[in-house]
Amino acid sequence: xxxxxxxxxxxIKTRGQQVTLRCSPKxxxxxxxxxxxxxxxxxxxxxxYYEEEERQxxxxxxxxxxxxxxxxxxxxxxxxxxxxxxALYLCASSLGTGLYEQYFGPGTRLTVT
Amino acid sequence: AQSVTQPDIHITVSEGASLELRCNYSYGATPYLFxxxxxxxxGLQLLLKYFSGDTLxxxxxxxxxxxxxxxxxxxxxKPSVHWSDAAEYFCAVGAREYGxxxxxxxxxxxxxxS
Numbered sequence: 001x002x003x004x005x006x007x008x009x010x011x012i013k014t015r016g017q018q019v020t021l022r023c024s025p026k027x028x029x030x031x032x033x034x035x036x037x038x039x040x041x042x043x044x045x046x047x048x049y050y051e052e053e054e055r056q057x058x059x060x061x062x063x064x065x066x067x068x069x070x071x072x073x074x075x076x077x078x079x080x081x082x083x084x085x086x087a088l089y090l091c092a093s094s095l096g097t098g099l100y101e102q103y104f105g106p107g108t109r110l111t112v113t
Numbered sequence: 114a115q116s117v118t119q120p121d122i123h124i125t126v127s128e129g130a131s132l133e134l135r136c137n138y139s140y141g142a143t144p145y146l147f148x149x150x151x152x153x154x155x156g157l158q159l160l161l162k163y164f165s166g167d168t169l170x171x172x173x174x175x176x177x178x179x180x181x182x183x184x185x186x187x188x189x190x191k192p193s194v195h196w197s198d199a200a201e202y203f204c205a206v207g208a209r210e211y212g213x214x215x216x217x218x219x220x221x222x223x224x225x226x227s
Contacts, residue, residue, distance in 0.1 A: 004156070033214070042117075042203050042217030043157070056212040090156055097213050104149070104157040 004105035025093030136204030
């Protein structure tokens, strides 16, 4: 049973560029949440997708957007990258939108230069 | 505002010694509480969770945690630490009243000396 997978593993971008990160949820899960983990900090909630809609959003600017596909996989897009966007981006999947167990992927390490 | 405090940034214990990692939360609702572990370069693995019922919960890898509502705490414990337990530990809190997001503490880095 495959767990949560994310791609790519690492990514280096330049300020001002745009980036897309991808996530496939654990088999049987239909909800995907995205978190940003800056160096030395705990993860911070970006947003959650369920039934292809954004259901809840954290305190992140509109430069951060997402999408969920019919197969429940998800993308995180970040436009106009800033140096401060450098972080580990974690995807978590769960069943339904309740506060159930969230299973995390290994993350995508984004470096903005 | 919802917040989670892990007072200890680093903790060093000897292999075989007991461990307690502290977590305090501030939430205006009935909290759901979690402990996750993160090894270097890895994602988060769920150790245990508390939703309701018995306030002492058992998790994987021999960890347990106790929910104390009066102290707004959910401390993680292990009676005998193994070298492989060296990692970073995160306490997280959620509540239905605030939607489905988890709020994480800043983490505690555990070092195990032989």
